[in-house]
Every structure is written in structure tokens, then in C-alpha cells.
Amino acid sequence: MDAYDEDSGARPGPGGSAGARLPETPPATADASAKASESGSESESGSESGSESGSESGSGSRGSARAVTAAEPTAPVRPPVPGALASGGPVPGASGASAPPHAPRAGVAALSPRYQVVAALALAVVGVAACVHLLMVFLSLAPANTVTKQHGKAVEEWVYPEFEQNWKLFAPNPLQQNIAVQVRAVVRVKDGGLRTTGWTDLSAQDGAAIDGNLVPSHTQQNELRRAWDFFVATHGADNRAVGMRGSLSEQYLRRIVVMRLYRTYPADREGVIQHVQIRSSTTNVQPPSWSRERVSDKPVYRVLPWWTVTAEEAAGGVR
Secondary structure, X not given: OOOOOOOOOOOOOOOXXXXXXXXXXXXXXXXXXXXXXXXXXXXXXXXXXXXXHHHHHHHHHHHHHHHHHHHOOOOOOOOOOXXXXXXXXXXXXXXXXXXXXXXXXOHHHHOOHHHHHXXXXXXXXXXHHHHHHHHHHHHXXXXXOXXXXXXXXXXXXXXXXXOXXXXXXXXXXXXXXXXXXXXXXXXXXXXXXXXXXXXXXXXXXXXXXXXOOOOOOHHHHHHHHHHHHHHHHOEOOOOOEOOOOHHHHHHHHHHHHHHHHHHHOOHHHHOEEEEEEEEEEEEEOOOOOOOOOOOOOOOEXXXXXXXEOOHHHHHHHHO
């Protein structure tokens, strides 16, 4: 047997000595070199015996497995999501995962079809009523035209008195005065004598009832004020009626004050009202502190004559 053996892996050194060896290589490199050497040996010595060939093939297979295991890094194994498998939920990234649940419906969409129809009809009715109201108010403020001439009565019945509009707040002369309606009466007491009451401020009573009231009565807001405006519009500065509506305004104002007096002074306790006298107290609204304007703060009175209260008006006032 020669000193140089191909299967032994020995190589002659620089001096031809067979005993010299190359430095040892890492296990992975050594296994790879052994695999290459064994493969070359198998191809060169194809005529050798089957036992040797089988032995070399077996050793080459083991060397190849060791080389692949050592040289090629394996992919890291991702740990399972905690609680995903235990709870039976879908694994993230897996095919066929269920979609998140939809948000609950709100508003009209959450109602049943029957109630959705009812809600739609209610909204439609409200919208139509709002459009009709705006149209009526517009026609009441617009100049005379064909529509108002033909349907003026229907417009007035819709607008007055609750939705009356006027321009006194803006032009030409904004209201700058506080006007209070006051009344006093001559009462026949139980012993047959007559007694004159003091002045009762009916406007102050209405103001006290309105202040702090979220839903004040239309009567408290406008009844007395409109009655006084009606009287002033149909009477001159001398308190005499102008036109045919003057007597009607007097009767209307007189009935209101008698009714209000009976509420304040019940007939079964104070007596029966025989005469009433009405006056207005007008006070200027004071300008702001930064204004140089100066106006009088003393009230100005307009006193009407005494009016006799008939039995019919007294009975109407009590009702």
C-alpha cells in the first residue's frame, strides 16, 4: 500500500512528507470537504466492489446531512398567539378569518320598517307645516298682491294674533318707552257706601307673571297691551273716539280692566264695581352709561275719564 492514500485525506507536505496535514477546519467546512472528496472518489473508483461503494455512499449521505444542517440556518419558528388556540378564535393571518362585527345601527335606521314609515310621514308633515307657516308670514308682511287680495282673510286668521310681525323694533322709530296701564275703581261695599280704590298697575302684574316663566300665556303678554294700542289708535289726544271703532275699543278695554279688578278684589269680599278710570304711565328708557344723551326719568300720565260699568259688563268681567 502506498504512503499516499486517497481515502485517508492525507496530502504530502512541502517537502514531500506524507505525515504533514493542513490545519483543521471547522466541522461544517470539514464535512463539506469530506462530502466533495467522497463524491470524487465514488466517480473515480466506479469499478470497486459493492461493499466499498455502499459504505462510501452511506458515509457521504451522513456527511451531506450534517453539512446541510450545519451550513444552512433554519427559519425561526413563530410562537402561537397567546390565547388564540385556547379560546378557539381565528389565528391572525390564517385564511378564512371572520370579519369584525358591524357597529349597531342608530337613529331612524334602527327602527323597524313600520316605525321608519311613521317617522318619515311625521317629518314630512312637519316640513310641510313649516313651509306653509313661512309662506303665510311672508304674505302678511308683503305688499298687497293678487294672493293677499283673494286669500287675505285666510292669511290673517293664520298669522294673527299669535304670529303677528311688525317693524317697530327697527325703523323708523324704535320703541324707547315703557308704557304701563293702570286702573282704579269706585266700589259699592256691602253697607251701601262707595269706596275708591288706589291705582292698580295691571302691566306690572303681567310682567311679574311673565318673568321666569318658560311658557308664558299669550293673554299675559298681549291682551292688555293690544287693548291699549287699539284704544290709542282709535282716539285722539283729547281721548275722544275717532271713527266707528272708537266705541268698540272703549268697551273692549273696559271689560278687560273690570275682569282684572274682580280677580284682584273679589266682589263677594270688596263689593261691586260701579265706575273705573284708566291711565297710562309712560317712562323713557334710559340711555346706556357711555352715551351723552340725557332724557327725563319721570313718568308721563295719560288719564282717561271715568267710565260707568254696566251690569252686563260687570257680569261679563266676572265670567
